[in-house]
Amino acid sequence: MNIRKLDETLSVSPQITVADVAEISRLGYKTLVANRPDQEEPGQPAMAEIEAAAAQHGLAWVYLPVASGNITDQDVENFAPMIQQAEKPVMAFCRSGTRCTVLWALSAAREQDPREILSSAHQAGYDLTGLIPRLLQQAGNTQ
Known part of the structure; x- marks a missing residue:
């Protein structure tokens, strides 16, 4: 298991x-989110x-x-309120972690500077530079 922190939550x-779930709980996570289709x-x-x-x-489980x-x-639109309302901290997974990171980035862009989001994603090992136009669009949706 390769957990990468995007922010405090x-x-x-x-x-x-299935065996990883016990460790996720032991590490203090409260909500587990699956962004990967079965x-x-x-x-x-x-x-x-x-x-x-x-x-x-x-x-708590969110599929x-x-x-x-x-x-x-x-x-x-589905991810943003779910992540805001979920008991924290949250651990989300998909095939590589990229989908979860993109969902977080696009929803976070409504409240955070896109440069900070790109930096956090990069520090976690995800290059989201190709997402800049959508991040800016999401940031513009809040104004």
Whole structure:
């Protein structure tokens, strides 16, 4: 498991296993978010099994699947209030962590400077420079 902190309330990770859930709980996370569709690729753990492990370890579970490479404005509209209302800290995962990071970045751009968002993503190992036009669009939606 490769957890990468984006800010004080949200960390992301590439695909986790059922066994990882106990460690996520032990590390103090309160909410586990899955942004990867079930059965996206052969061999990935079933979301129902991860959800059951989350419940067993006292984690809130949110299943918000998003298609890889096709994050829509509606996906951001669904992610933003969920992440604001979730019990913190939150750990979100997808195949590589990029989808979760993009969802966070686009929703955070409504309240934060896009340069800070790009810097935080970069420090976590995600290059979102290709997302600059959408970040600026989201930032403009708040004015």
